[in-house]
Amino acid sequence: MIKMKKRLIGTGLVLATGILLSACGQSNTDTSTYSSTFSANPTTFNYLLDYYADNTAVITNLVDGLLENDSYGNLVPALAEDWSVSSDGLIYTYKLRKDAKWYTADGEEYASVKAQDFVTGIKYAADNKGQAMDLIQNSIKGLNDYVTGVTNDFSTVGVKALDDYTVEYTLxxxxxxxxSKTTNSILFPVNEEFLKSKDKDFGTLTPDSILYNGPYLLKDFTSKSSIEYVKNPHYYDHDKVTIEKVKLAYFDGSDQEMTIRNFESGAYSIAGVYPNSSNYAKTKEKYQDNIVYSLQDKTSWYFNFNVNRKTYNHTAKTTDEQKKSAQTAILNKNFRQAINFGIDRTAYSAQSNGEEAASKTLRNTLVPPTFVQVGDKTFGEVTASKLVNYGTEWSGINLADAQDAYFNKEKAQARFAEAKKELEAQGVTFPIHLDVPVDQTNKNAVSGMNSVKQTLETVLGSDNIVIDVQQLSTDDFG
Structure with missing residues (x-):
């Protein structure tokens, strides 16, 4: 089975989506309220244990960390007013602002935000195996030993509250x-008393399951229906929060004309529009000055093999031999590389973003290729220079955004020819059947997966590989 995953930080070879067409600046005249849609349904508000963008997209409006990114991506103070770094680069000391408070969902003051809240947050995440622990586990002194059980003494971990408003990290x-890591929710604070009072209910999908120190309070969340925020009137930086209310309606993508209808009626302040929908040409003509491409997203989406599949609740495989052959094939390096070179990511993107914007969505690494600078080279350039270690076909790869670094029919066919020799020697029978699950209500996803099926079966031959698109209900897909 091939699944699609998303992460915020990581390394690897990816298919990234993040540029959408949107229409703005029209009907809704209530400038104090921002209204639009959400399509990724939150599954938890436990920001210390969860890592997924669907959930952090909500939490980052409600809870602040030490630092945050401004509109240009620069790191600026949030709960930390100031910070310093030791000369050896190992000790980071943050001075907290004294006017930051914790509030309940009703806007009632609960407590001041203290340095100990950051210590409590990391201990809770470590004790409960937070999904993003790999981001900090080997960075903070002593944390790996605590997580792996070498010690059960958390005082040996390099995060300390020096006083009520000074927190120190030793790396x-x-x-x-x-x-930059302090913007990730696993390093956010939590009030210990509140955490204990909620116990296992902390971060459940109700507004009162968390405390708030950020710009907004969550007033309502109804799964697959609505999300509503209101401005936190006591927020330490409240003067800079210009939108009083945020109202988001759930949109599953099944009716691609709905967003523009609601925009024109004044229900939405901003609306995604779909280049492949029937009303796009008319919409583009009418709103051409207000249709923009969003910036490339911080989230990367990518295909991933299920290398240890145990269940076959949704499959087109009819025999144990087909299951075994698929399992053996995906453990073969040449086979996996053939799939990678055989996916036309631009064609996939065009199913939701249209031909004109298709390449704009593409990212070839899980983080932007310009994420960090290594000497006089970017992260992408350094990574590309190392790819040749996978084989000569990986030389000269361009990892820049907005172009497909990988799709190459000749390389795909050459790798598959090698794979087939190796697999036939192991008794594998062809064609290899690969199941690809997709939410049946998501038209863009269905057409995208069918595009992947068409490309791979054309490039590699349907006598060699068959992609079985498994259209599942939203609940089964989730």
Missing amino acids: TRPEPYWN
């Missing part, structure tokens, strides 16, 4: 990018 090695 295992210098990390010039450490400050």
